[in-house]
Amino acid sequence: MRLYQLYRLTLHDLRMSSAVRGTGILWSIAEPVLLTGTLWAVMHLLVQAPPEGAIPYSFWFTAGYLPWQFFQRSVSESANVLRKHAYLLRQAQPPVRLLPLLPVCSSLLIHLLLLLLLGGILERTQTAVSPDLLLLARVVADLILFTTGISAALSVLSVLVPWAKGLTGTLLQIWFWVTPVAWRMGRPDFVRINPLCGIVAGYRRALLAADGGAEIPEGVCLAVFAAGILCFERYRGEIADAL
């Protein structure tokens, strides 16, 4: 029942966040796909970056960009998800616990589609060896856990702490540049404490068999997920008061 509600709410969320009314969820999905495609094309055709071993830079970049894009989209939307869906809280037995999952689910739908597209292109162009699906599933699961934890905590904190939402955009920008999406992992070593380093490296390993230079932080992802859910449950009762 709850899963069905989550599924319907996710579709509703995608439909309502579409910039072009009347296109349903199509534009919501097509928009990030087009943006990622454009970014890939720019990297492939215009940026004269050296390849990473045998792998063209555009593919190497896109493999790291996809997990970041999922994370960034989920987190930035989670900062506003409770306010955006406050109308749902005015009904009996409101689906409060489902709301912080909405940005993660809608972003996941787009993410999986992009992964499918990238995998297809990689297969066709024979740029790298076939993707390691088992490793990919593991790293996607870790990314979902990590992102859900952050989103759950941020969704409730952005309602209770007025400046949390405003700070999210700035922090995400800084986070992007300390995550090896556009650059190769190297020194300084302290950036490795960023769990997304390991996740991005895991994606590159799974999709391109490229050495990412960092381990997948499974324990950290699980801990962040648990901490995020605990934080949400701790303050859940205050959401309606604050809204």
Add this chain to the structure above:
Amino acid sequence: MRSERNDTTEEAGIIVRGLGKRYRNGRQVLADVHFTVRKGETVGIIGRNGAGKSTLLKILAGALEPTEGSVRMRGTCRAVLELGAAFHPDCTGRENLRLQADLWGISVGLRQQFMEEALRFAGIGQAAEAPVRTYSTGMFVRLAFAAAVCSTPEILLVDEALSVGDAAFQKKCYARMREISEHTSLVLVSHDLHALTRFCSRILVMDSGRIVFDGPAREAVDVYYRILQAAERAENGLREVRTDDPVYGDRKSGVPEESFLRLADPSCMSGEGRIRVRRFAYTVDGVPFAGSIREGQEVGVALEVLSETDTDLLIVGYQVRDRCGTEIFGETQVTSRAESPEDTKQRAPRRRIRRGTSLIRFRFRWPGVREGMYFLTPGIGIGEDVLRQREQCWLNDAIRLDSSAGGRLIYGMFNVPMEAFRIAEVPARKGPADGKEQG
């Protein structure tokens, strides 16, 4: 007050135990609330503004979390809370119903039937295809209420939502609620006491976040009015007038003394103005400027008037209207042949007033009208008789009174008691007129 009903857990639709709510700013809005609503029971909640009714309903609905105690809801619950509904403003009425059906777990097979039934009940026509942000409040509530009742809930919570609908829709809603009430626990919050006392067998009265009465509807209304009157006295810093209180010099007439007079609002005055009310006061059973009243209580009115003329044709009266402006009752000193104690003592004509300032006082007893809001208009005119008078100064709707029927059932605007009643057996007649068929 704790509900002492012996409701077994199996029968209960809602069980509330030790409920309390404190907001983030530290304000305690509910404390130690206990009650049970049986399956198929209809319960009303009344109380002054800020008593905690809406908060309680939101907690029952799960829209707010309590800080103490527990709520157990046994069955699917729907709520129409404070003119709100879980509708996305940019979605059409039909799209919102589809979303509600999905969230409420209505199967795909039944979804269309639910939507059609809800739209038919709401009666919003083509507006169903327009975004709900373009709806009027009334249309919004129509759709919200329709969605709630057409989804066959086991528990239905309604908070003041019906007050914005038109009379025909309200009637339709009450009829529908009565229809589903056999198998649905209904909890209604409303200030429409007349409707609540007719619809609910049991009413909870709330005051300062607590349930102070839980029992039969008519007794509950009486308790509510007593709370209102006590609050009015406390808010105005006024005491009840005792007949031995020297401050209120006019002990015998029971009408307010000059020191309590308030300036009359010129915006509510009408008339020629040769005799004009400057200040006025009123009491209900001795309580100055009270806001509530019940059958049998005495209303005293004092008018400080400034007259530009001498006349022996003064007519002083009052008129009471309901909130729709319908005139319910009224009287003048001429037609009621009332005489003040001073008239008797000083043999002053009842209809004479001299140039300058005078104080006019009268009183009457409040009749058994049905519960609701009433407006009293004191007025002064000049004329041979009431039908041919020239209006001088009427204080239109200057006094507002919330009336309770004092625990009595009022069938219309007011009751007229039967003066005689008898049952007699009629002996059967014999012959052709006793109903036999003629051949």
